Structures are given as C-alpha cells and as structure tokens.
Amino acid sequence: MKVSDERSADPASAEMLEHISGRAVQTAWDRHEAQQPQCGFGQLGICCRICTMGPCRIDPFGGEPSMGVCGADADIIAARNLIRMIASGASAHSDHGRDVAHTLLEASRSEESDYQVNDEIKLRALAMELDVPTEGRELREIARDVAEICFAQFGRQEGELTFAARAPRDQRDRWHRAGVMPRGVDREIVEIMHRTHIGVDNDPVNLILQGVRAALADGWGGSMIATDLSDVLFRTPEWITSRANLGVLDPNAVNLIVHGHEPTLSEMILAATQKKDLIELAKSKGATGINLGGICCTANEILMRHGIPIAGNFLQQELAIATGAVEAMIVDVQCIMPALGKLIDLKDYHTKLISTSPKAKFPFAEHIEFDESRAMEIAVRIVRQAVENFPNRDKDKVHIPEQSNPLVAGFTAENVFTALGGRYRPSYRPLNDAIISGRIRGVAGVVGCNNPKVRHDYGHVEMTKELIANDVLVAVTGCTAVADAKAGLLCPEAALEYAGEGLQEICRAVGIPPVLHLGSCVDNSRILMVLTNMVAEGGLGESIADLPVAGAAPEWMSEKAVSIGFYVVASGVYTVLGEPLPVQGSRVVTDFVTKGMEGLFGGKFAFESDPIKAARLMMDHIDRKRQALHLPGPMYEVPYVPRTKAEVKAAG
Numbered sequence: 001m002k003v004s005d006e007r008s009a010d011p012a013s014a015e016m017l018e019h020i021s022g023r024a025v026q027t028a029w030d031r032h033e034a035q036q037p038q039c040g041f042g043q044l045g046i047c048c049r050i051c052t053m054g055p056c057r058i059d060p061f062g063g064e065p066s067m068g069v070c071g072a073d074a075d076i077i078a079a080r081n082l083i084r085m086i087a088s089g090a091s092a093h094s095d096h097g098r099d100v101a102h103t104l105l106e107a108s109r110s111e112e113s114d115y116q117v118n119d120e121i122k123l124r125a126l127a128m129e130l131d132v133p134t135e136g137r138e139l140r141e142i143a144r145d146v147a148e149i150c151f152a153q154f155g156r157q158e159g160e161l162t163f164a165a166r167a168p169r170d171q172r173d174r175w176h177r178a179g180v181m182p183r184g185v186d187r188e189i190v191e192i193m194h195r196t197h198i199g200v201d202n203d204p205v206n207l208i209l210q211g212v213r214a215a216l217a218d219g220w221g222g223s224m225i226a227t228d229l230s231d232v233l234f235r236t237p238e239w240i241t242s243r244a245n246l247g248v249l250d251p252n253a254v255n256l257i258v259h260g261h262e263p264t265l266s267e268m269i270l271a272a273t274q275k276k277d278l279i280e281l282a283k284s285k286g287a288t289g290i291n292l293g294g295i296c297c298t299a300n301e302i303l304m305r306h307g308i309p310i311a312g313n314f315l316q317q318e319l320a321i322a323t324g325a326v327e328a329m330i331v332d333v334q335c336i337m338p339a340l341g342k343l344i345d346l347k348d349y350h351t352k353l354i355s356t357s358p359k360a361k362f363p364f365a366e367h368i369e370f371d372e373s374r375a376m377e378i379a380v381r382i383v384r385q386a387v388e389n390f391p392n393r394d395k396d397k398v399h400i401p402e403q404s405n406p407l408v409a410g411f412t413a414e415n416v417f418t419a420l421g422g423r424y425r426p427s428y429r430p431l432n433d434a435i436i437s438g439r440i441r442g443v444a445g446v447v448g449c450n451n452p453k454v455r456h457d458y459g460h461v462e463m464t465k466e467l468i469a470n471d472v473l474v475a476v477t478g479c480t481a482v483a484d485a486k487a488g489l490l491c492p493e494a495a496l497e498y499a500g501e502g503l504q505e506i507c508r509a510v511g512i513p514p515v516l517h518l519g520s521c522v523d524n525s526r527i528l529m530v531l532t533n534m535v536a537e538g539g540l541g542e543s544i545a546d547l548p549v550a551g552a553a554p555e556w557m558s559e560k561a562v563s564i565g566f567y568v569v570a571s572g573v574y575t576v577l578g579e580p581l582p583v584q585g586s587r588v589v590t591d592f593v594t595k596g597m598e599g600l601f602g603g604k605f606a607f608e609s610d611p612i613k614a615a616r617l618m619m620d621h622i623d624r625k626r627q628a629l630h631l632p633g634p635m636y637e638v639p640y641v642p643r644t645k646a647e648v649k650a651a652g
C-alpha cells in the first residue's frame, strides 16, 4: 500500500497526499511521524507539571519514583490531568454556547441587528419550557427573556442546571446519588481548576466525579444551549441534500472555506456570498461565481441548515489549501491547526488565511475581527477580500480531486424519528417498536475527530459499516459525519448496499439513510435528547442506561471529545474509544472509568482501537440490554450473531 493510502482511507485525501509528496508542504501526518516515539509518560497520564517543584513523572513499572515531589502518586496525577482535559473541552463547547446566547440577546435588544429569530416555533417551545410568558408579547421580548435565562445558566452558582431537568428521572436520580448534579458550567470548570491545584483534592475518584459534573454541565448545559439557540436564530434543520469531499471545490469559481465552529460567523459569510454585487465582482475577476464550502463543525452547521457542501473533516484542512483553489480560509475557533499559517507563509499557495475571533489568532493569518453588532458589514469585507484574491490563483498549480459524494443531512431530535411514523404517527413509537420487534437491533452514536495516529476516516467508516450491516441504526456528528458522508453512507441508497435486512426495511419504508447526520459536536446534545425521547416513549426501560444503545469515538483526539465522552457515559451510555484515555498509568483511574462508573451511572468506557472489534463490543452491549429488557434477538439473520447470555456476560 502506498504511504498516502496508509495515511488516509479517503481516496481524495490520499490523492492530495500523493500530489504534495516531495514538496515543502508538511502535514499533520508528517509532524506526527517526526514526533515518534511520543512521550510514554504523557500517554499513560503520569507526568505532572502543575507546580514548579516538578515537572514530575511516575515509573509506570512500579519502581521509583512512585510519587511526585508533593507526594501525588500515579492515581492522583492521572485523575488531575484527565479532569483538566474535561475542563478545557467543556469550556470550548460552552463558550461557543455562550456566544450564541449572547448573539440572541443582542438581536433581541436591537432592531438593527443582522441576526433575527428564524424559528418562532422553537423559540415558543423554549419559552414554554422556561416559563417565559408569551401571551400578547412581541417575539423580540420573548427572545430576550429566553436568551437572558439561557445566558444566566453558564454562571449558575447554586441549585441545578435548568436543562438537566430534561434528562429521564432515573438518570437524574443517579446524578443526585453520586453528587454530580451540575450547576452552571463556569462554576464546575472553576472548581476543577481549584481542585487540581497543588494540595487540594487528592482522591482520584472524587476528582473524576467533579470532571463528570463539569461534563454534564457541558452536555446538558453549554452544548445544549448552543444547539437550541442556534436553532432559534438560524432555524431548526430539516432533511436536506448536499455533497461532501474536496471535489466540492469549484475550479472556475472563487472558493471560500469556513473552518471552525460557530454558526454566528458562517451564517453571515454565507449571506454575504449571496450578495449580487459580490457575485458580479467575482465575475468581473474572471470567476463564474462564489462557491462556499466548510471544514470541521462549522461546515456541519451550515450543511444542516442550508445544504452548503462540506470540503472535508479535521485532517483535510491543510489538503484543502494544497489544492491551490481556495481564495480564502476563514477561521474562528477550535480545531484549526496553527500549521495553516506556516503553510500560507510558504507562499506556494495564494490562499488568504483570515482569522476572525478575538479569542483565536494564528501565525501569518490576516486578522479581521468579527463583531456581531456589525456582522454583515464585516462578512462582506471578508468575502470581498477573497474575491479580490481570485486573480492571484495560479491555474497551473490547481489540483482538485474529483471525489464528492451525495448525502442527506439535517436530522434532529425533533424530526429524526418522528419521520419514522410519517405525518400520521409523529412520535418515537415506530422507532421503539422497530427496536422491540428486533428489526432494528439498537442505536449507536458514532462521533468525534480524526487523529493521524489512525488511518484517516478508516475507523469511522469501518465501524459504521459493521454496525449498520448488523441492523444497528447509526447517528453521527462532527468529523465522523463528514467521514461517513464522503464514504457514501449518508445516502438512502447506502441502506440497500450496506445495511442488514431489518434496518433496510425501515430505511426503505421511510426513505432515510441508515446513518443519520445530527450535526456538529455541540449537537451531540441532540443525541442526548433522542435517547431521552426514546425512554419517554416507553417500552425500553426507565433510563438511558436501560436502552439498547452504545456510543463510540473511533478517531478522537480533542479535549472536547473527553468532555463529550464523560457526559455521554454519565448519561448512561456504554462508549468505546479508539484511542485510550491517557490514564492507563493509574490502575485506580482506569478501573473507575472502565468499570466503576457503570455502577453509578449505567455507562462506562471501553478502549479498542480496531473499529470492527469495537463495533462488536458495542453490539454485545446492545444485545445484553435487549436481553435485560426481555426483547427477542434481531428479527433477521445478521452477520454478527447475537451471543448467548453466557457469552455476552463473559465478554464483559
């Protein structure tokens, strides 16, 4: 196999890697190789640089040193490091949510705002849930009250996070018993930072429970607010078609890529690209028009609501620039490699890298600061710069791979399974019935990043194929969704090619793909609501922990993924990670996250790098849950046969 194929299972990415090999361009794969061997202490989670008596590290083989200078052992060090990852990941999601809440608040205060409420139904539903009066009031007043309540959630000092009340009762009872019912995410994160300061909390399990509390404040708070208020501002997604992969770049048009996470920026850039005068300007420069594409989660945001095509996922950001066909890459926050600036500085490519957030500046990027109060004006300025850069494109250097696969996206907790019942039965009943009868074996959420430690996209795609072949309906978000889209798994036709007979029957009846795109990484909150609705519909137990469902992040790498993992597991979901959490230098922490958490929350982690084996672990778990609910095995023959009770039990 060629090196490029070893690095990426995605043909377009492999083609680009081949195309740039031998040039000065460096990619994350090259830098990963240059880092070998990576630090074993770091991988095991047993190095500490929290104070300047260190840095300290623990002998992983049980020898000396067995403690840091302060006396912290491997268990304390691993637990502290782990929950600091949660703090960072929860901060990223929740700061995103805070920005959306702030945008809604500003929009409700000013008639001049470029933003407005685009989903009145969702706003009114939220108002009802939050006890905001609606009778005889203007939409703007309702929006202000809803935004103020949501905004206040972030800093909530006492009591319970309001949206945690959405979780099934049994799950909330578990959180109460474990003492992890979250307050505001800001408070929980500050408490992590306090507890992990030298000489504060030195009980590994107590530390991790605080990590759980912050993660729950993210999933059921910051991220959930990001999703709900983005829906209010930019409208709740509906099923929509589009395409994904580098082939969406247009050799004849001005190509703009938005990369990052927050829809407040990408929505305005999209609106600016549709302005007649800018399109005319593009034509006057010799282009056929303006073509917008996305990378990472901001791509998922504008795909879900507008069908804007996706250029790629995390590991494709450098490859997109290397096509030589991108006039501007416009970035905001999260998952944007600083390497992009170095790539621009090579002067091999004409692409302008434009940073926009006061929170995120990059080497060699031009900074045009985005300000929600002048959103359209700034978006127009950015798009104009991209258009004016078109004549600098060297046509001889352009290399755009052909691949771009069709896809269907736009699934939400509101529409995803009500669709199964059609207009006459808009509820989760048909889904629950399909699971109860065994047509659908269970539901899996496959989410998360790319990581050059594993073959790009291979983990996502192979795991998803194995699951759907065995009648497991798969929900995807983030970079998994992009990987699966590129592999053609988000098309209804994929059911006929890859799904088992039972799942195929459902997909055929309703016209849905076997893999449902639920959005960006903050939209993992949509998956929480899907699970909650399944419990509420009845017949599948009393809590999320009873459901025949499982989660996975086969290629995860970011701290956000750690926060997601913890709120999903604490919400009752068995979750398999491709890369282990960096805690294996501590027996106590490893045991707690892979075993102990189950007793408290009903969910736990497993680590398995082989995506097929990981999918089978998930199906063993799903089958075990089916048995506990006294449900029959899969209705049709499946390649991965349900194990006997004893076999499943033995598999753990």
Ligand code: BF8
Binding pocket: 261, 296, 297, 313, 314, 334, 335, 447, 448, 449, 450, 478, 479, 480, 520, 521, 522, 557, 558, 560, 561
């Ligand atoms: O938030 S999946 S690489 S893009 S962290 Fe980043 Fe990971 Fe992609 Fe979206 Ni999520």
